[in-house]
Amino acid sequence: MISIRIENLTKRFGDSTALHSLNLTIGRGEIFFLLGPSGCGKTTLLRSIAGFYPPDAGKIFFGDEDVTLLPPHRRNTGMMFQSYALWPHMTVAQNVAFGLEERKVRRTEIEQRVRAALDSVKMGEYAARKINQLSGGQQQRVALARAMVIRPRCLLLDEPLSNLDTKLRIEMRGEIRRICKDAGLTAIYVTHDQKEALSVGDRIAVMESGHIRQSGAPAEVYRQPATRFVADFMGETNFIEGTVTSAGTSPVVETALGKFSCSAHGWVPASGQRVVLSIRPEALRLHTSVPAENSIAGTIRERVYLGEMAQYRFAAGERMLKIFELNPRFAFGNDHSALFASADPADVIVLPE
Numbered sequence: 001m002i003s004i005r006i007e008n009l010t011k012r013f014g015d016s017t018a019l020h021s022l023n024l025t026i027g028r029g030e031i032f033f034l035l036g037p038s039g040c041g042k043t044t045l046l047r048s049i050a051g052f053y054p055p056d057a058g059k060i061f062f063g064d065e066d067v068t069l070l071p072p073h074r075r076n077t078g079m080m081f082q083s084y085a086l087w088p089h090m091t092v093a094q095n096v097a098f099g100l101e102e103r104k105v106r107r108t109e110i111e112q113r114v115r116a117a118l119d120s121v122k123m124g125e126y127a128a129r130k131i132n133q134l135s136g137g138q139q140q141r142v143a144l145a146r147a148m149v150i151r152p153r154c155l156l157l158d159e160p161l162s163n164l165d166t167k168l169r170i171e172m173r174g175e176i177r178r179i180c181k182d183a184g185l186t187a188i189y190v191t192h193d194q195k196e197a198l199s200v201g202d203r204i205a206v207m208e209s210g211h212i213r214q215s216g217a218p219a220e221v222y223r224q225p226a227t228r229f230v231a232d233f234m235g236e237t238n239f240i241e242g243t244v245t246s247a248g249t250s251p252v253v254e255t256a257l258g259k260f261s262c263s264a265h266g267w268v269p270a271s272g273q274r275v276v277l278s279i280r281p282e283a284l285r286l287h288t289s290v291p292a293e294n295s296i297a298g299t300i301r302e303r304v305y306l307g308e309m310a311q312y313r314f315a316a317g318e319r320m321l322k323i324f325e326l327n328p329r330f331a332f333g334n335d336h337s338a339l340f341a342s343a344d345p346a347d348v349i350v351l352p353e
Contacts, residue, residue, distance in 0.1 A: 001184045002063045002153045003028045004049065009058035011044055018044040020210045021058065026203075031180055031187045033197040036207035037233065042190045043158055045207075049188060050156050051075050062153055078147030078155045078185075082162050084139050086131045092118065092142050093127040099150045117149040118142075120179055137168040144176065148183060155180060155187040161196065169193075173200050194234055198222060206230050223280075224265040228351050231278040238284070238321045240277040241353065247271040251350055257296050257316055261345040267352070274353045281311070281324040283347035291342035296321070299338060305331045314341055 004026040011019040018041045026032045034042040047053045049060060051072035059068045067075050086095050093114050100110045118124045121141040131139060140160060147155060157176070161169045177200045180187045191197055197204045198218040205215035206229075214226040225231035228239065242255035251269050253260050260277060269275050284296075298316035310328035314321040323341060325331075330339070 001028045002186055004154060004186065004188070005061040006045075006049070007059045007061070009045070009048060009060065010056050011041075011048055011053055012056050018210050019048070019055075022210075022212055024205065024212065024215070026186060026188065029181075029184050029186055030202045031177060031189065031200060033201035033204040034188065034190045034207060035192065035194065035197045035204050035233075037192060040207040041210040042207050044210075046156055046158055046188060046190050049154075050077050050079060076150070076153045078150060078152035080143050080147045080155070080157045080160045082159045084143035086139060086142060086146075088131050090131070091127065092123060092129050092131070092134070095131065095142055096146045096149050099146060103150065113149050113151075114145075117145040120148065120182065121145045121175070136164050137172060140164060140168075140172060141175070144179065148179070148185070152185070155185045157187065157189045159191055160189075161191075161193075169196070176200060206233060208233075223347075223349075224263075225278060225349060225351065226266055228276055228278070231349065231351060236281050236322055236324075238277075238279045238281065240279065240319070242275060242277060244269045244271055244273045244275055244350075247273075250345065251275075253277060253350060257319060258294075260294050260348050262348040262350045263346050264350040269350055269352075275350050276353050278349045278351055279321075279343050279347060281322040282326070283343045284314075284321065284323045284341045285343070286312075286314075286323065286325060286330050287340045287342060290340055294342045294345065294348060296341040297338065298341060300330060300333075303331055314339075316341070 006022055006024040009019055009022045034045060036042050044053060048055055051070060059066055096114045096117055097110050118127055121144050123141050161172055173196055201218055203216060204218055204221055205212045208229050214221055214230045222234050225234060231237050240255050240257060242253040244251050245254045246252035247270050249264050249268060251262050251264055253262055253275060262277060296316045298314050300312050301315045302313035304311040310325050310331040312323040314323050
């Protein structure tokens with residue numbers, strides 16, 4: 001178990017800069033997610049940490065050790081990729097043992113460590129099977145056991161669940177977290193799946209165009225986004241433009257839909273400044289009478305009933321807002337009946353325009 005520190009890391013490919021002077025610290029035993037759209041630099045950062053891409057500037061530390069110039073095989077990291085890269089002609093046990101054999105570990109110790117690694121991922125009874133006799137989820141567990149059996153200083157995962165169906169993905173999210181925590185591993189996990197990051201990670205960093213736009217605990221990044229890009233990428237939201245009429249960390253913003261009492265995090269908007277509000281669909285509540293604060297008058301134009309939840313398109317003037325209601329009360333009825341939506345000031349986030 002180690003901490004990882006990245007200082008002013010820059011990586012270029014020809015005239016294109018993939019990473020722009022990044023700084024990041026990952027704590028011991030932390031499961032840290034790199035999250036962002038395709039081409040944002042998250043895989044480049046992971047491969048730089050692994051040693052596959054030498055940086056053009058900056059340093060990488062494992063604990064207090066500068067590993068910037070160390071080749072991959074001397075960094076002792078466990079790697080897991082989208083393609084599991086398992087040997088089809090070998091058994092499950094032989095696949096897991098491969099890294100230990102390359103390291104010239106004694107045969108008796110190999111057998112013991114392979115058995116323990118397979119047991120940890122609940123694959124002990126499949127040790128003698130060939131890879132093509134396993135399901136996708138079972139192959140994923142074997143790849144995880146192979147990465148862990150070498151007792152890596154950290155575990156690096158590049159979209160390891162992307163080839164699984166939805167049910168298996170959800171199941172394996174919890175399994176990966178359990179295994180990493182049981183083993184005390186520091187793990188860095190690359191994904192573009194927000195639900196994966198929110199449900200598994202201790203902390204996450206949202207990347208865009210080679211920059212880290214925000215990092216923090218999952219709930220913090222989701223509920224208190226720092227930029228419009230982060231708010232939009234981390235889930236569905238409603239953006240409403242406006243002007244600050246009362247400054248401070250609890251500002252009041254005038255918009256085309258009325259005045260909103262809001263929350264600002266990490267910055268203080270000035271009076272008269274143009275801003276944008278982010279309100280998550282699940283933060284909006286529907287009422288038949290005028291709420292006391294942050295009231296928006298409108299009508300439901302479209303309903304999608306999902307049982308435990310309903311999704312609405314709510315027409316407010318010329319704007320169309322998204323509203324999600326758990327245990328829905330308004331899922332059936334007159335689409336043109338007058339209603340009101342409201343949100344708590346803590347859920348109305350002010351962002352720089």
